[in-house]
Amino acid sequence: MKRGDLFVTQVVGMSPQGEGIAYVEGRAVLLPQAVPGDKVEARLKGKYRGFLLAVPEQFLETALSRQQAPCGHFGRCGGCRWQDLEYADQLRFKEGMVRSALEKRGVSAGEFLPVLASPKPFFYRNKMEFSFGTDPAGTLLLGLHLRGRFDRVFSVEECHLQSALSNRILGAVRHHAERAGLPAYNLKTHQGSLRFLVIRQSARREETLVDLVVAQYPNAAVDALVAGVLEEVPQITTFVLTLHRGKAQVAAGQAHWVVKGRGWIEEECGGLEFAISPRSFFQTNPLQAARLYAMACRMGGDLQGLSVLDLYCGTGSLSLHLARTARAVLGVEIVAEAVEDARRNAARNHIANCEFAAGPAEEVLPRLQREGRGFDRVFADPPRAGLHRKVLEALGILRTPQVVYISCNPLSLAEDLAGLQAMGYRVAAVQPVDMFPQTPHCEVLSHLVLRE
Template sequence: MSKRAPVNKNDYIEDAYFEDLTHDGNGVTKIDGYPLFVPNALPGERGKVKVVKASKNYGFGKLIEIHEESQYRQEPPCPIYHQCGGCQVQHISYEGQLKAKEKHVRDVMARIGKLPEVPVHPALGMEEPWRYRNKAAVPVGEREGGLVAGFYQQRSHEIIDMDRCIIQHEKNDEIIQKVKEICQKYGIRPYNEEKHRGTLRHIMTRYGYQTGEVMVVLVTRTADLPNQNQIVEEIVSSIEGVKSVIQNVNTKRTNVIMGDQTKVLWGEEVIYDFIGDVKFAISARSFYQVNPDQTKVLYEKALEYADLSGDENVIDAYCGIGTISLFLAQKAKKVYGVEIVPQAIEDAKKNAELNGFTNTEFEAGPAEAVIPRWYEEGIKADVLVVDPPRKGCDEALLNTILEMKPRKVVYVSCNPATLARDLRVLEDGGYKTLEVQPVDMFPQTMHVECVAQLVLR
């Protein structure tokens, strides 16, 4: 007989105690061991909850009132926080956010990695955890005949119009408002996803923190952009720092932002920015970290863990546009980078040239195929750095690391759960995890990046 949930939809729990926070910022209360996930509730709080969904193994609730409040609870500074789906934890003080992220990493290390003894340091946070994002990409819609642009409402495709977002750099707010006004003036129709009609799908901006350079990207459904010349002229004359106006054409019925066709309408194909002393060319489609201040913290930690003397060969798996590779190249004898996206490898080569690095080599292809071939060709790594996507390292790559046996592995991760899983595999294969350092790249959200240092036993 299958067990039934101890609660039903529309039940009220008069005195729920919240013991934890999920990776997406929901409070967790348990009824006879049955977990109920409740948005806006914090660990240590008590409150009244209404059950809104009850499946066999877990349910969701709505916080009706709080009886006992957490010391970390605060009033969210953003006026549209409760409607918008952009942030999850503005109702937690920054100190509380950092503690929650450290605890999350510690928990998955113990539960998934079976590594409760590995030191997890306090999360490295920002002095000013607002206005940090150098890139914005917002969908465009229509309301009462006017253009609106903003993030989607939680769990819906309703756009919340906004004139400012307090985790975006002020410059991005200014650009989006200006571009919205200009497109409205010239009668540009927003994209309607139900009917697959209209022109303008997204407005995207990139801002170089160190250089002040601006890129504006108009993502359109059609290759034809009515009144293109006038629109471009006004963007260039009214926004300071614009170096690049790009059109990206996405003709598909999809919620993926960018399409396959990108063309320069005015100016350069790239803008430039620095992380530390390393200069990067950033195109409309480049993957470039959105929080440059904390990226520097993250990469300096990776460089510290690599502990290079200048004699080492380093392999950077999942190298992207060469951001970590070039940081490592400052101290290594030779850095080999591999990445599955060919365009990113072209960018990595250009970035190496831009900075005058002659000790780097980049190749496009899956890391799990390229690195074993390098190994057969006699290219052996003293230090291997991985910075995989959220799903973690490919199993074949982990096997290659165990076969190749680099002295050190530095694992940069954007998902603590897959980090813990992969560390377990490397531990079982002869490595020892010395320490894990969480870094807060995305304040006001529950995302946390980590750097782990491993040595061959």
């Protein structure tokens, strides 16, 4: 089979990233938008992640009823890939993806609980990161990436994952950027100014943070843009300008100016108050996050009198939940700014039994283990890559009686659970939690207990 070939095939499986899988001439083909049971006519596009990739041109038979995606950008946008699936079907597929990832690595869970649906399937995100770009005619673009294209942006008019206010801010920034005549930063020439727009909102406080990441500042045109946006959208409680001169395409930078408000926002979650700075991690589906933390605490059992380690703690959201019953909690986090937030968060909630250590978990945990520190419970919520090898090794030596693992990637979770099983843990329970409706992503809570 060669690029451009058209073929008819039956979809028989789903990849861990949510594409349909078919087998053609003995080779696995990924089919975006297709699900098991569909029969499609598809055109071969090339290779992707080591598999063949084909795009369905016609659905000859469909396994389930598809719905009209509410968002006008559906299909082009790299964000929501499952908007045409009913929410109940999305949940069923997520559960299946978690089950199959665990099975493939030989992980057997004592109890596999049904996936917990998000309270809101749309407009649930408290943070959006938009990129600037330019179209071939030279028009400024501000929006999200085209599906599968890290280097191409399209202008978002209305995103169905963020609030109406956030959509208004997006439009206002684009309008005032055009008026100020500011060019987007060019990835090839490294010329131009505008790079990213980050909007963060609190679900339970009326607070909104805007962080505009630019490649040149001080700059009068940027000042004009900011003044125009703040006048048009006075609901923005704080506005931060970030200067990012580096080549890496990340919404971070070397210098910051707080041009309105205090530079951070406040959120309430599970009865606790949190300060969130522009670069601190905070769960993006805050209503579901409150339920995730409550379930994680329950999985850890009665923490009265116990010493708890919270690895990859971010701004301390879970740590502070745990500290309400535990004797002592130590949170470990690599982002120094998040650790500062975590300490401030402990103080603002009058929590004195929670400490935080800044540094990579793969350095901090082996050091704690060499120093002879022991814990009654470990909670770990690593980024998508999962636990660092040195963290796994240290956990194998520490032999904490129970571990609660929160994962946003079933593949790395399966690897890590297999490693922990080999070290003597049994996986007592697994609970998928949908934090990301309309996408194939799935959060998973797992409870591990050390065998006698």
